[in-house]
Amino acid sequence: MAPIPPVPENDMSSAAAPRSEAFAAAAAGVIAMARYAGERHWVPATSGNFSVRIDGRLAALTATGADKARLVEDEVIEAEISGPKHPRASAEAPLHLARYAADSAIGAIAHIHSLPATLLSRRHEAEGALRLEGWELLKAFTGIKTHEIALDIPIVPNDQDTDRLAALVEERLKSAGPVPGYLIAGHGLYVWGATAKDAIRHMEAFDFLLTAELSEENAK
Numbered sequence: 001m002a003p004i005p006p007v008p009e010n011d012m013s014s015a016a017a018p019r020s021e022a023f024a025a026a027a028a029g030v031i032a033m034a035r036y037a038g039e040r041h042w043v044p045a046t047s048g049n050f051s052v053r054i055d056g057r058l059a060a061l062t063a064t065g066a067d068k069a070r071l072v073e074d075e076v077i078e079a080e081i082s083g084p085k086h087p088r089a090s091a092e093a094p095l096h097l098a099r100y101a102a103d104s105a106i107g108a109i110a111h112i113h114s115l116p117a118t119l120l121s122r123r124h125e126a127e128g129a130l131r132l133e134g135w136e137l138l139k140a141f142t143g144i145k146t147h148e149i150a151l152d153i154p155i156v157p158n159d160q161d162t163d164r165l166a167a168l169v170e171e172r173l174k175s176a177g178p179v180p181g182y183l184i185a186g187h188g189l190y191v192w193g194a195t196a197k198d199a200i201r202h203m204e205a206f207d208f209l210l211t212a213e214l215s216e217e218n219a220k
């Protein structure tokens with residue numbers, strides 16, 4: 001994984017309100033995920049967004065419009081999980097915040113527009129899920145101990161109303177069983193983990209698995 005950038009020792013010199021150490025640590029995790037994905041071209045044209053839970057009430061989130069491969073702390077905002085919308089939040093912030101509200105085990109979330117995720121999400125939209133089965137690398141996901149498993153990754157239709165989309169996602173995930181992520185048709189992938197490090201591993205595993213799946217389907 002990409003090295004986690006150093007956290008500034010003292011943020012008090014900035015003109016803005018002082019941010020907590022907990023925010024700085026969370027922002028470092030957001031930056032690590034964003035740069036990792038940016039370097040791999042999974043977030044083209046300032047798309048994608050990343051977040052890390054600070055506590056039960058707050059999360060650090062990428063601000064709208066940032067170049068994720070070159071993300072810096074000023075482009076990370078502190079948002080309330082169940083509060084009013086932050087003025088610099090991206091349109092997709094509700095999709096992050098709804099996950100934190102629904103599952104206290106989630107500590108970090110990444111949203112990427114990688115090519116295999118985008119292609120497969122559109123191809124399998126009518127089925128409502130993409131089945132990943134029999135691949136050794138499924139074991140990279142937390143809690144999975146064997147390749148002898150079928151993981152159905154939910155696919156939801158895309159929607160520019162992200163509050164409505166977040167509600168639909170949470171409804172679908174209630175019946176999906178434990179999954180490390182979901183796909184939005186023709187759009188991309190949401191993936192999470194207990195920490196930013198776990199979310200990075202899960203991003204990397206998804207990229208490998210979806211690339212393998214796409215290659216295999218295309219060869220048929």
Ligand SMILES: [Zn+2]
Nearest residue numbers: 047048092188
């Ligand atoms: Zn997106």
